[in-house]
Amino acid sequence: MSNTRLSGRLMAVTLADVARRAGVSLATASRVLNGSARAVSDDMRARVTAAARELNYVPNAHAQALVRATTHTVGVIVHDVSDPYFAEILRGIQRSAADAGRLMIVCNTFREPQRELEYVHLLQMQRVEAIILAGSGLDDRAYCRALTESLDSFASLGGRVAVIGRHNIAADAVVPDNVGGARALARYLFDLGHRSFGVIDGPSLLTTSRDRRNGFVQALTASGIDLPPEAIVSGDFTRDGGARAAITLLERFPSITALFALNDVMAIGALAALRERGIAAPDQVSLVGFDDIPIAADVTPALTTVRVPMSQLGAEALTLALSNEETLRTVHLPTEIVVRQSTAPPSAASSG
């Protein structure tokens, strides 16, 4: 259907016109055309859809949504649904949304900031009740300005917003302690005796990458260890990126005894890369991740990591998004180290 046909003749055709033409009640026509789950006989259905087609009727679904004011739907924007970190957050949001009688729709940006803005716009168009930005924020002025503008427009008309992580914008937020978790990891590895480290970094402008990286590096500095910039290599938060970064780091610095991957997905990639090259973990290299995604306990060796309460992050974000207060709120959630089998004191042979 072209816009011309729609904006001209078609919009004049009403549901009542369709019902009249089909010789059915308005209620029946509505049931057929508005997707009600209630049963309508095949004959009735055929007559109504035929009439709708003949008249080129377009259902006034959006006007209906407008009258209902909100769609009882929460829109969630994530970076990558196939990343278990987001999958767990979505599980938390979905559980709480179901309890609150809301439906959830998910938009996936694949880490493209421009697509994030498009989705905010789309969700506003769809009149969702609330938007949750579940992906990390960006330390980028232009992006923050554009996002603020979009979200303000949504909020000024009654839409609610909550974000997960540090976002540099004025919105209710649930923030896991990324800095503290990374600091604790650095101290833990230092106390085990490690002195030579490599960091498998996340995407550079993400606030989550920055906070984890800085927490780790600062704690090392406080222990008297200066990490050279070449000992930090991005793995883009992906499994294969983590594998490549691990190899690059160990080739650059054969003395490294401990690798910190900024998320578990990259740590699992690094683990596979080490195994392929016959480098034993933790005997030759200790490896730590971050997040404690469900699979972290199932790889061999099971991964030492920092537990981020992902599902709780989602649930709290939903609670913030559905409640309406003038005061901006930030919920801080603690993180904690989970020690498993991928870490050990450095062996005498490999400690540099």
Added chain:
Amino acid sequence: MSNTRLSGRLMAVTLADVARRAGVSLATASRVLNGSARAVSDDMRARVTAAARELNYVPNAHAQALVRATTHTVGVIVHDVSDPYFAEILRGIQRSAADAGRLMIVCNTFREPQRELEYVHLLQMQRVEAIILAGSGLDDRAYCRALTESLDSFASLGGRVAVIGRHNIAADAVVPDNVGGARALARYLFDLGHRSFGVIDGPSLLTTSRDRRNGFVQALTASGIDLPPEAIVSGDFTRDGGARAAITLLERFPSITALFALNDVMAIGALAALRERGIAAPDQVSLVGFDDIPIAADVTPALTTVRVPMSQLGAEALTLALSNEETLRTVHLPTEIVVRQSTAPPSAASSG
């Protein structure tokens, strides 16, 4: 905002009223209120939002969407975004959607058929261009009838539909060869010498469970092995369900030398349960999964499984959903066994 206020006075306020009150152009008012990413000065923005608030203006977003006819958005309904099977399918859909200039929104049913129907209704209300049902169908008459009704209503007004897997409804479909893959697995295990099997089943009415289970059981029967019904225990397609089912099966039938989990997620749970109880895989029990999710290669022992081209399933479904033909189409995609380390011939000690 209550319905009364909306359906009465409010709907009369137009964007032009807001622009006039704010003393700005219609274009500027539109930019502020319709969430455009283009820059508007803070002063202009403040005036427009103040005017909108004073007039209780509700943006006519739905009418706009109506005029555009479609929102260039594809709605995808999955059972569980946190299941890597669906995550991979979504990745395939998203990639192709981006190439086609479409946005994707995802709805998550958590395997509740009623919620699936609600989401079809919601997506119809939102005027998405196409709906993809990515979750398995159900071998249930009432459900199929209700779903057919909802989708027909959507389709009769120009909406397009595609499904992944066997759905018992008249829609374009992409179907992986679940039966063939399961048959091949049974023959592979039989040829290794296994004669005593346990099956970790999926949710009972899902067509995917049924096809995989039947393929496996039929191939065993053809080889002269009758699987007792007690050797089939549901693990609900979840990790913990798989762990529990594995233990139940081995307690019931200590002679079992090979376990078939109907998806990898359950197989990974079973693997963890075996390890906890000191049962060596594959030395004491061989274990196979289905899907070949990314993590299947990373667990220890790496999982023998059947590769389902998940991302391709998603991409093909999107292609079907965006093209419009009178003839119903079904795309069959092959599956193939991937042999890794979790399978071996039964040991002399344990083969019953």
